[in-house]
Amino acid sequence: MNVVRAWIEERLGLRAVTAFLEKKEVPRHKHTFLYYTGSSILLFLGIQIFTGVLLAFYYQPTLAEANASVVRIMTEMPLGWLVRSVHSWSATFMIALVFVHLLGIAFTKAYRKPREATWLTGVLLMGLSLAFGFTGYLLPWDELSLAATKVGTNLPKALPVIGTWLTQVMRAGEDVTGDTLSRFFTVHVSVLPLAVLAILGMHLFLVQRHGMSVPLEEERRKVKGPVLPFWPNFAFREAGVWLVLLGLLLTIAVLSAPGIGPQADLMAPAPEGIQPEWYFLFMFQTLKLFPARVLGLNGELVAVLIMMAGMAALLLLPFIDNRPFERKGKVITLLAWAGLAYALGMSIWSLL
Amino acid sequence: MKLPSSLFSRRAFLNGLIGGWLAALGAAFIGPLLKYIVPPTREPDQVSVPLEEFKDLAPHTVKGFSWGNKPGLLKKTEEGEYIAFVGVCTHLDCNVAFVAEQRRFYCACHEGWYDENGLNVAGPPPAPLRRLAVSIEGDALIIKKRV
Amino acid sequence: MNGRRRVMATVGILALGSLLAAGVLEARVQEATQPSVKPGPAAAPGQETSAAPRPAKERMAVYVLLAWVWFSIAVLLGVLRMRVREADRVHRMGLSRAAGKAPKGPGH
Numbered sequence: 001m002n003v004v005r006a007w008i009e010e011r012l013g014l015r016a017v018t019a020f021l022e023k024k025e026v027p028r029h030k031h032t033f034l035y036y037t038g039s040s041i042l043l044f045l046g047i048q049i050f051t052g053v054l055l056a057f058y059y060q061p062t063l064a065e066a067n068a069s070v071v072r073i074m075t076e077m078p079l080g081w082l083v084r085s086v087h088s089w090s091a092t093f094m095i096a097l098v099f100v101h102l103l104g105i106a107f108t109k110a111y112r113k114p115r116e117a118t119w120l121t122g123v124l125l126m127g128l129s130l131a132f133g134f135t136g137y138l139l140p141w142d143e144l145s146l147a148a149t150k151v152g153t154n155l156p157k158a159l160p161v162i163g164t165w166l167t168q169v170m171r172a173g174e175d176v177t178g179d180t181l182s183r184f185f186t187v188h189v190s191v192l193p194l195a196v197l198a199i200l201g202m203h204l205f206l207v208q209r210h211g212m213s214v215p216l217e218e219e220r221r222k223v224k225g226p227v228l229p230f231w232p233n234f235a236f237r238e239a240g241v242w243l244v245l246l247g248l249l250l251t252i253a254v255l256s257a258p259g260i261g262p263q264a265d266l267m268a269p270a271p272e273g274i275q276p277e278w279y280f281l282f283m284f285q286t287l288k289l290f291p292a293r294v295l296g297l298n299g300e301l302v303a304v305l306i307m308m309a310g311m312a313a314l315l316l317l318p319f320i321d322n323r324p325f326e327r328k329g330k331v332i333t334l335l336a337w338a339g340l341a342y343a344l345g346m347s348i349w350s351l352l
Numbered sequence: 353m354k355l356p357s358s359l360f361s362r363r364a365f366l367n368g369l370i371g372g373w374l375a376a377l378g379a380a381f382i383g384p385l386l387k388y389i390v391p392p393t394r395e396p397d398q399v400s401v402p403l404e405e406f407k408d409l410a411p412h413t414v415k416g417f418s419w420g421n422k423p424g425l426l427k428k429t430e431e432g433e434y435i436a437f438v439g440v441c442t443h444l445d446c447n448v449a450f451v452a453e454q455r456r457f458y459c460a461c462h463e464g465w466y467d468e469n470g471l472n473v474a475g476p477p478p479a480p481l482r483r484l485a486v487s488i489e490g491d492a493l494i495i496k497k498r499v
Numbered sequence: 500m501n502g503r504r505r506v507m508a509t510v511g512i513l514a515l516g517s518l519l520a521a522g523v524l525e526a527r528v529q530e531a532t533q534p535s536v537k538p539g540p541a542a543a544p545g546q547e548t549s550a551a552p553r554p555a556k557e558r559m560a561v562y563v564l565l566a567w568v569w570f571s572i573a574v575l576l577g578v579l580r581m582r583v584r585e586a587d588r589v590h591r592m593g594l595s596r597a598a599g600k601a602p603k604g605p606g607h
Contacts, residue, residue, distance in 0.1 A: 078387040366582040
């Protein structure tokens with residue numbers, strides 16, 4: 001065994017990586033539990049890739065076969081329904097954790113200098129995760145997913161100049177068709193995974209480069225606070241967290257497996273009760289509430305612009321909140337709480 | 353029997369236990385995973401074709417039918433009996449064709465030849481064409497796997 | 500190995516073995532249910548295929564698998580806790596900090 005290890009070490013020189021992991025320290029304070037959120041997202045991403053590949057073994061991304069192939073996976077393939085259920089629930093877990101991770105970083109102001117780039121890549125990753133959810137939702141090609149996609153791809157139309165073109169890029173034409181399905185499938189299994197891997201690499205590199213951020217009170221202390229070595233102390237704790245998360249995922253996947261509706265009919269009227277996935281509910285509700293015209297402008301345009309402004313504010317938060325622990329920072333924290341309350345409130349309202 | 357000192361450290365023991373148990377947990381999933389990756393075989397146990405279509409088959413001619421995902425070949429003998437083959441070459445799985453003038457089956461992939469009873473006579477095929485059992489039930493021909 | 504550890508090891512091996520057996524049995528159940536018609540809601544075209552139609556025998560096997568998963572997670576959490584306590588104990592001893600201060604042997 002040691003011979004093999006020596007052989008690998010001579011050629012790959014991984015000693016540098018393991019030495020770094022042994023030296024890496026994780027600060028201990030009352031917010032240490034937040035450090036688990038990032039790696040947990042990675043766990044679920046891994047599960048998505050694994051179950052996604054398994055699903056792609058039998059899924060057929062064409063207009064005629066998509067729905068039927070999913071039904072086949074669920075009824076004919078051994079435990080196919082479980083593979084699909086895990087994939088679906090793991091998406092929810094992952095995006096929920098992305099939000100928790102984002103909130104943890106935002107409220108502890110961990111995006112402050114020098115970690116602005118880490119924040120930027122992180123927000124990009126959140127966008128990519130939501131894109132994964134949006135493109136994946138169409139693939140079963142049932143009534144609900146077709147309707148949700150029609151609504152979702154209609155949104156860019158509100159933008160001036162590029163809006164219609166953008167919608168046509170997403171839909172591969174004017175309308176949602178079989179070409180849209182192929183496009184969404186390719187984006188879901190090739191484009192987004194490659195993009196996520198590239199940006200995740202940057203994000204992880206930056207995190208290791210700057211080390212774990214600590215709350216300001218810790219930073220201001222003269223004496224260095226207590227730490228845990230990453231390996232093995234923190235890593236084994238993390239393994240425990242992962243195991244519990246896996247157990248929860250498997251349990252809910254077994255007890256609450258998703259079904260599939262009848263095949264989408266491009267000519268049929270929209271079904272009752274269309275809804276996007278939960279992470280888009282607050283946007284969905286906001287759009288529903290906006291009046292048709294606001295101050296003489298198209299209501300939908302105003303809504304889309306406001307949403308884009310919100311996303312920009314989120315992206316540029318480290319530069320907006322550049323004095324996070326003074327009064328400016330406290331105001332922005334309050335606004336963040338308000339934003340969160342809005343998102344939660346809107347989501348719950350849309351379900352009533 | 354009590355040893356004067358431990359054979360291995362507490363750390364190594366615990367590491368081993370963790371690794372071993374994780375492996376066992378994973379192993380519980382390997383069986384179902386393999387079943388999923390290799391789907392259940394789709395070759396049917398039997399196939400039924402209407403007798404009408406094959407009633408007027410002349411001897412030494414061949415007509416095709418569907419044997420699951422593979423081509424089946426039905427032939428009538430001089431005595432009027434039906435014989436059926438799975439029309440797949442026993443060499444490397446290419447589909448074979450019946451050459452009526454020669455009364456032989458031909459596989460174009462590597463120029464394999466079978467006589468009209470399915471026996472491999474020339475080229476690389478190592479075994480005769482697989483036979484299937486044919487029986488007549490009412491107005492249908494039942495073609496089954498040979499036991 | 501003292502008595503307590505021996506007991507732990509025996510229990511561990513027994514549980515490991517049964518976990519493997521459960522997995523093998525599960526796989527066999529999957530195979531057995533394939534050729535037969537699945538007793539579950541059959542989807543008429545145009546009707547909704549309800550959530551995860553699956554045969555009754557398979558359902559039992561999956562619940563068994565779930566129970567085993569939780570059991571082994573509990574065991575693993577126990578062992579991990581031991582390992583973490585070991586790692587924390589070693590860290591508190593300060594071996595890594597002491598490594599730099601250790602005097603070099605003769606000949607250096």
